[in-house]
Amino acid sequence: MPRALWILMIGMAINVTGASFLWPMNTIYVHEQLGKSLSVAGMVLMLNSGASVVGNLAGGLLFDKIGGFKSMMIGIVATMSALVGLVFFHGWPHYAIFLTIIGMGSGIVFPVAAAYAGAIWPEGGRRAFNGLYVAQNIGVAVGSALGGVVASYSFTLIFLANLLLYAVFCLLIVFGLRHVRAVKAAKSKEAEAVKGEARANWYALVTLCIGYFLCWISYVQWPTTIAAYTQTLHIPLRQYSLLWTINGALIVLVQPLLSVVIRRWMPYIKKQMLVGFAIFVVSFALLLEADSFVELAVAMVVLTMAEMIVWPAIPTVASELAPAGKEGFYQGFVNSTATAGRMVGPVLGGLIADYAGMKPLFSVLVFFSALSLVTTFFYDRNLPKKQSKGKQTLTVG
Numbered sequence: 001m002p003r004a005l006w007i008l009m010i011g012m013a014i015n016v017t018g019a020s021f022l023w024p025m026n027t028i029y030v031h032e033q034l035g036k037s038l039s040v041a042g043m044v045l046m047l048n049s050g051a052s053v054v055g056n057l058a059g060g061l062l063f064d065k066i067g068g069f070k071s072m073m074i075g076i077v078a079t080m081s082a083l084v085g086l087v088f089f090h091g092w093p094h095y096a097i098f099l100t101i102i103g104m105g106s107g108i109v110f111p112v113a114a115a116y117a118g119a120i121w122p123e124g125g126r127r128a129f130n131g132l133y134v135a136q137n138i139g140v141a142v143g144s145a146l147g148g149v150v151a152s153y154s155f156t157l158i159f160l161a162n163l164l165l166y167a168v169f170c171l172l173i174v175f176g177l178r179h180v181r182a183v184k185a186a187k188s189k190e191a192e193a194v195k196g197e198a199r200a201n202w203y204a205l206v207t208l209c210i211g212y213f214l215c216w217i218s219y220v221q222w223p224t225t226i227a228a229y230t231q232t233l234h235i236p237l238r239q240y241s242l243l244w245t246i247n248g249a250l251i252v253l254v255q256p257l258l259s260v261v262i263r264r265w266m267p268y269i270k271k272q273m274l275v276g277f278a279i280f281v282v283s284f285a286l287l288l289e290a291d292s293f294v295e296l297a298v299a300m301v302v303l304t305m306a307e308m309i310v311w312p313a314i315p316t317v318a319s320e321l322a323p324a325g326k327e328g329f330y331q332g333f334v335n336s337t338a339t340a341g342r343m344v345g346p347v348l349g350g351l352i353a354d355y356a357g358m359k360p361l362f363s364v365l366v367f368f369s370a371l372s373l374v375t376t377f378f379y380d381r382n383l384p385k386k387q388s389k390g391k392q393t394l395t396v397g
């Protein structure tokens with residue numbers, strides 16, 4: 001693995017650690033500290049997510065136009081400016097304004113990081129995206145664990161810690177990647193000359209991302225509606241938090257072993273995604289009968305296995321489908337799809353849970369996951385046979 005990719009992975013782990021200090025506390029801070037209603041808190045989070053969608057698309061376009069380093073720095077500067085403001089002005093409405101800017105800035109960073117990873121190590125295939133995925137989840141696990149401890153002393157310390165970690169991330173990128181020249185993956189000249197291939201690739205990506213979007217709507221129920229559901233089952237918050245500890249630990253510890261399994265049993269990337277989405281279906285089906293911590297923990301383990309298989313595969317396919325000069329845009333589209341799912345999911349899930357109940361919601365989640373399986377099965381149907389075969393034979397390290 002190239003040194004530059006290690007620097008990028010370490011930087012993203014630090015970045016996500018800082019962000020994970022803040023995001024679990026947003027609703028609590030707006031509701032408890034600023035005295036606003038839960039609906040207002042929801043609107044603030046929606047503004048943040050909406051800005052992230054715009055940032056995702058902008059980041060991808062910037063990568064294609066001006067390259068990885070400059071694009072990354074635009075997102076970093078925008079985010080750091082908002083974090084500085086948040087340290088000194090975190091009342092109302094400043095908090096909502098700065099959180100929206102943070103959504104935009106961080107939204108730029110993530111697709112740029114994905115496109116950068118693919119460009120730094122094009123021959124690495126899925127390994128580059130697997131590494132980035134694990135690094136970001138290390139950040140989620142560490143930041144979420146420490147955020148509650150820091151918040152117990154002062155929310156101002158949360159904002160300050162986030163800023164300091166982001167400053168470290170900024171310095172690492174400046175001194176580690178400033179002079180790195182990312183080599184874009186070579187594209188077949190014959191393939192690029194085929195009229196209509198770019199359109200076929202785009203349709204394939206959109207079809208795949210429809211399923212990705214539906215699966216994210218389902219996935220995001222865990223920290224939202226399912227979190228509330230655990231309270232009706234009289235499961236203590238510390239046990240619910242333990243579910244996410246299990247999630248993070250599995251991602252960090254099991255990913256190397258899973259890579260061996262994928263290399264041996266799922267050599268084709270399409271097969272990898274189909275297996276992953278099928279496991280998602282099973283994980284949500286388990287929730288239909290889950291009414292204890294142990295049963296929820298089993299469902300979480302299955303869910304984690306599914307996400308470890310699917311989440312790194314989607315940007316890999318996007319990287320392979322992207323025409324020359326469109327790598328960033330394709331990664332931006334993938335990231336904006338996931339962000340849109342995280343934005344729509346809590347609202348849709350809440351409405352279904354309120355009007356129909358949790359069991360019907362779980363049935364809808366199973367249905368959405370099954371639709372994801374269908375879109376994945378058909379996404380490459382109109383790709384040229386030679387290209388489609390090549391896309392599916394990537395190996396994982």
